[in-house]
Amino acid sequence: NAGVTQTPKFQVLKTGQSMTLQCAQDMNHEYMSWYRQDPGMGLRLIHYSVGAGITDQGEVPNGYNVSRSTTEDFPLRLLSAAPSQTSVYFCASTIGGGSRYEQYFGPGTRLTVT
Amino acid sequence: AQKITQTQPGMFVQEKEAVTLDCTYDTSDPSYGLFWYKQPSSGEMIFLIYQGSYDQQNATEGRYSLNFQKARKSANLVISASQLGDSAMYFCAMRASYNTDKLIFGTGTRLQVFP
Numbered sequence: 001n002a003g004v005t006q007t008p009k010f011q012v013l014k015t016g017q018s019m020t021l022q023c024a025q026d027m028n029h030e031y032m033s034w035y036r037q038d039p040g041m042g043l044r045l046i047h048y049s050v051g052a053g054i055t056d057q058g059e060v061p062n063g064y065n066v067s068r069s070t071t072e073d074f075p076l077r078l079l080s081a082a083p084s085q086t087s088v089y090f091c092a093s094t095i096g097g098g099s100r101y102e103q104y105f106g107p108g109t110r111l112t113v114t
Numbered sequence: 115a116q117k118i119t120q121t122q123p124g125m126f127v128q129e130k131e132a133v134t135l136d137c138t139y140d141t142s143d144p145s146y147g148l149f150w151y152k153q154p155s156s157g158e159m160i161f162l163i164y165q166g167s168y169d170q171q172n173a174t175e176g177r178y179s180l181n182f183q184k185a186r187k188s189a190n191l192v193i194s195a196s197q198l199g200d201s202a203m204y205f206c207a208m209r210a211s212y213n214t215d216k217l218i219f220g221t222g223t224r225l226q227v228f229p
Contacts, residue, residue: 031215042118042205042219043159050215058216090159094215101147101166101209103217105159 002026006091006106013081013113021076021109023091029104031094032074036060036087037108043090049074081113116141116210120220127196127227134181135191135223137206145212148189150180153203153222162204165189196227 007022025032033048035058045058049068063085065077074093078085091106117140127133139148150162165173165180173180181190193200206220 033215033217035219040221042221043207043217044219045216048216088157092159101149101164102161103149104161105151107158110157 004091004093004104004106006089006109008109009107011109011111013078013111015081015083015113017081019078019081021078021089021091021111023074023076023106024072025074025091025093025104026072027093027095027104028071029093029095030071032068033058033092033094034064034066034074034076035090035092036085037090038087046076046089078111081111083113085111086113087111116208116218118206118208118218118220120206120223122223123221124224124226127193127225129198129227129229130195132192132194133196133225135193135204135206135225137189137191137220139187139189139206139208141208141210143211143213147209147212148180148182149207149209149217150178150189150191151205151207152200153205155202159205163191193225198227198229201225201227 004025030051034046035043037043044060047066049055089109094103119138146167148165152160163175163178165182177194179192203222205222207217
């Protein structure tokens with residue numbers, strides 16, 4: 001049971017390049033999400049998915065796309081990288097409902113856009 | 115508005131002492147959940163504790179307890195018997211309604227434990 005895995009751990013992109021951050025979980029969780037963490041701002045939700053085939057926007061979705069073809073995988077695509085997207089990206093998967101709720105984070109991807 | 119506020123950017127505590135990290139929240143939904151996460155210098159986010167709005171008792175997990183005061187809209191984290199390994203950033207987060215799985219995070223508190 002690997003939990004939530006993310007690849008790559010580090011990435012440097014030039015402005016305008018595109019790339020996909022990978023996220024996978026082996027806990028059969030329906031809900032998955034992507035956050036970005038900028039210094040002094042906590043985590044902000046980019047996109048989330050409540051199950052295969054269903055995605056929705058979070059707080060800061062511009063410049064990012066997601067898809068959820070399987071329960072296990074939830075990749076995040078940067079369409080045309082900008083320096084403002086330099087950040088640490090976390091993927092999370094969640095189980096629970098009502099009064100019980102647990103969210104597990106991947107180790108993060110540190111992205112630098114030059 | 116749905117919001118989480120952590121007013122302490124940094125806290126210091128001596129080893130073996132208890133420390134309270136403050137968190138206040140705002141939501142109009144009566145069904146919500148509150149979380150605390152630890153982020154050590156290595157960067158991973160570690161789930162610590164969860165409190166649902168209808169839970170009658172304060173949540174506890176080992177040395178962590180959540181001091182939930184609904185009328186004051188506060189959900190402070192209490193760490194008892196601090197250890198050097200507790201030095202980290204701590205984030206409070208809220209699931210603003212049972213109808214959503216979205217989490218809203220505070221800006222965090224950096225805790226430093228000294229010998």
